[in-house]
Amino acid sequence: DAGTGRRLRLWDVGVEPYDVVLAQSKAYVSNWGGRRPDTNSVTGPAGQQTLVRVDLIHHVPNEGSLSVIDLNLNRPPVEILTGPHASGLAVSPNGRYVVLASAGSDTLSVINTRTDEIVETICARQNPGDLFGAQPDALAFDKSGKKLFVCNGTQNAVAVFQFNPGKSKLLGLIPVGWFPGAIVFDAKRDQI
Secondary structure, three states: OOOOOOOOOOOOOOOEEEEEEEOEEEEEEOOOOOOOOOOOEEEOOOOOOOEEEOOOOOOEEEEEEEEEOOOOOOOOOEEEEEEEOOEEEEOOOOEEEEEEEEOOOEEEEEEOOOEEEEEEEEOOOOOOOOOOOEEEEEEEEOOOEEEEEEEEEOOOEEEEEOOOOOEEEEEEEEOOOOOOOOOOOOOOOEEO
């Protein structure tokens, strides 16, 4: 409760929740460390007595996830597996799509909010074969929902995508300062 500071509800989500957005009476939560480990998971420490699923070779988190919480139903969140280091989220202006940035896999996952399924995975790199990654970590739509702006941290750039689920494409990169980590679209000024 914003007035009293009293906690009204609590949901268990994945490991290391990073961002949250609201769409279609649901809360979408990106989890940097992915799903909570089960008894068969290879794990490593994630701080404060928390474990995270890790790969066998590098011992770093090997997945990210998206927790979908239906705010009208009293049930556990649905978990959607994504690329490693799930970070920033953006909701399309019409509320039909949520886009999640996975910094560890240089990808964007497009989730249909009606079905809560990934309908497109977009490579955030200018050239998918590049050895150096893009590390997308923050996103914003323009007011039409036809352009998606993505902060590519290790490229020191904002990637501009023509957003069309199933057919989205990279239009180019805008150079910015070192490791951009947040972005907002200002509709009044038509600026990012």
